[in-house]
Amino acid sequence: MTRVILWLLGGVLLGGIIHILVILTLPMLADETTWSRVSAFEAKNRMLILPAVEAGQPNPLGLDPELVYGLCQVDLDEGPAYLRGMLPDAFWSLALFNEAGAVIYSTTNRDGIGQTVDLGIFNADQTRLLAQQQLDIEEGLLVVEAPADQLFALVRLSPPHGVMSSRFAERLAAIQCGPRR
């Protein structure tokens, strides 16, 4: 009887190891990721407005139909990336994602930023140059240090009413995104 219990416990123990392996390796094994879905939009260094959600249609990115989404992919290997512009007076938020689809930084206009988007994204080396004052930035720039070079920025903008969506989308599309030119 003891031997049978030991075999069963061994099975449970092995199951625990399988479970840990599955959880830890899943992110590496996935074919379709947030990054691959976002890359299909070709939004490198430009603010692209994502298509609106429609009833009965797939919504793989899990977008909220009430919001307007602006997407921009950046590569800090090309230099620091900047997001600049003005947004309408309504709720908006900004998130930076890494290749794993994790949010490395996020903020909203409720954090005292108001309507102005003025964000500089720097990797570790560029942040060091910034600290040594070897990179010129304008006063008021919100500096974000990113742990990786490949990133994408997502701006969520909330029009108070549906009829304002197209006008809000135009304003969001006018946000400059990418390295300084």
Add this chain to the structure above:
Amino acid sequence: MRFVLLLLVSIAIALATGFGLSYYALTDGRLFGAAQIGPWISWPDLGSSAPNPYSRGHLTREAALQLGRAEGLKFVATTDSAGDALDLSCAYTLLGHVPVSSFWTLVAVDGEGVNLAAPGTDLALRSSEIARTNTGAMVIQVGKTLAPGNWLELAGSGAFSLELTLYDTTAFSGFGSDNDTMPTITRGACA
């Protein structure tokens, strides 16, 4: 013979435990990083810069654009408050309050994330558009049958889930003991 039998049983237990636990952890996940308030489930760690391994697995599985922690939180309900699966053949009533937030939206989706709003209606209900009771509580009717007051009109058949997204919220931030509250979901008549 006995050895082979014990080995096979042991392997079967290992596979069932390993993969079953993994599936549970990445779907329901209440014991593994998901937080539950009534029938509503949220993954608060999804929006952090270094999510735990379970949240990272869930994030990979969904491959969606998650909300950053500063942006808000999404709550998903697949059952009513009694624990029965939400079904489009039934009408439901949402009653109660949500944690402090700038605004929230409510949508109904199927298992593939397809929006189930009836043709010609709004795809979502928004906090600024609804009428409330004198106590400030929300009362929202959800389903295919005509309902008075705030009504999220749906179309289709089969199981569905409700997604309540809170933007700029204090949920799970220790803002107050009565802050982490979500509306109850009560099943009404079924066709």
